[in-house]
Amino acid sequence: MxxxxxxxxxxxxxxxxxxxxxxxxxxxxxxxxxxxxxxxxxxxxxxxxxxxxxxxxxxxxxGKADGRARPTLEQPAPAALRVDAAHGFAYPAFDLLIPALAELAGRTGIALGAVRRSNHFGVAGAHCEALAELGRVALIFGNAPAAMAPWGGARPALGTNPIAFAAPMPDGPPLVVDMATSTVPRGKILAARELGAPIPEGWALGPDGRPTTDPETALKGTVAPMAGPKGAALALMVEVLSACLGGGALGVHASSLFDGEGPPPDLAQTLIAIDPELIAPGFAERMAALAAALAGIEGARLPGQRRLQARARAQAExxxxxxxxxxxxxxxxxxx
Missing domain, CATH: 1.10.1530.10 (Malate/L-lactate/L-sulpholactate dehydrogenase, four-helix barrel)
Known part of the structure; x- marks a missing residue:
């Protein structure tokens, strides 16, 4: 079958x-x-x-995530917005924030939006892509429950803490760069568990600190940082720019995103939007030149090509x- x-x-x-x-x-x-x-x-x-x-x-x-919560938005400073997700799901908060942040960046050149009392926020790059489709350059930082040890340690203290970036392209979909600061997001390990499939060696360590290919054991242990100490340092940076800056729980205090047990995760995300034409006119022309320069290199491709191919396939099939x-x-x- x-x-x-x-x-x-x-x-x-x-x-x-x-x-x-x-x-x-x-x-x-x-x-x-x-x-x-x-x-x-x-x-x-x-x-x-x-x-x-x-x-x-x-x-x-x-009730760990309030499915009846309605996010609220306020402007604490001329170029800053703050959204209270009210311990609900993150997506309604971003639905509220993204158009408001794009409009504010169009007046101030650069604007920052912080989301607090939040939850799992999905594909980080999707939020940046939405801003890029509105003509903005965007960056996002978000923390997650502790799943990765700081470099040299053995106990989880940092999340997989993704970072993403997007920029509008003059002729085509936005350029999107999206990565976890771990070797892989924990969601990939969760997906492997749902399939009953092993994970590749090097993705995670079990609770005993040894490499494992069993997703159940991996979810009880730690994920490996991307690029060793560099990934661990980036995860720390994201923790500061999301939890500390945005007013969320530290990853080490946040509850799991994979079950209904415990209090709300209380995570935070920070989204930055820039109007490139207000900063330096001619951005679109320079982006076109950059894309052409990269396309002229045999075998080279811009990030996100597989994402676009997957979307086209899903739409058709x-x-x-x-x-x-x-x-x-x-x-x-x-x-x-």
Missing amino acids: NDHVTLSLDEARRLTEAAMTAAGALPEVARSVAAALVAAEASGHAGHGLSRVPSYVAQCRA GLRVPRKLNERLRALAAGD
Whole structure:
């Protein structure tokens, strides 16, 4: 028997939205979550996609994430915005922040938005990409529950703490750079667990400090930092720019994103938007020249090409989803 099924994008959104609504989320929250998770799945980011629905439902049912929370926005300074996600899901907070931040950057040149009392915020680059589609250069930093030891240590103290960047391109989709500061995001390990598949050696260490290929053991241990001490240093930088700057819990104090146990994660994210034409006119022409220079090198490609290819394939063929996950989604959508 084939261990995968194919879902259309509309069907995947419908199932996700129904699962979230059945768990108690407001209809607009369920729509926001469904749009983000299906977009992640379609872009090839399975670890931030449909595999997250069971844990989101568990959080919502337990009240760990408030599915009925409505984010609020305030402007504490001329070029700064602050969003209180109210211990709800992160996506409605970003739906509120992104257009407001783009507009503010258009007046001030650069603007910063901080999201507090937040949760898992999905594909970091997606939020930057949304700003780039509005003509802004964007950077984002977000912390996560501790899963990675500081360099030289053996106990988790930092999250996988992603960093992402996007810039508008004159003829085509935005340039997007998106990476965890760990070797891989924990979501990829979660996705492997859902599939019952091993993970490659080098991704994670078990609780005993030894390398493991078992995703269950890996989720109880630590993930390896990207590029050794450099990745650990970047994770620390992101912790400062998100949790410390944005008013969130440190990763070492944040609860798990994978279940409904414990208090809200209380994470934070910081998003920066820049209007390039206010800083130095001619940005679009320079970006076109940069893209042409890179394209002229045999074998070279800009970051994000696989993401765009995955989206086109998903649009044409649907999403290939593990059969077990499909069955789980349908059960959750029915309220089971």
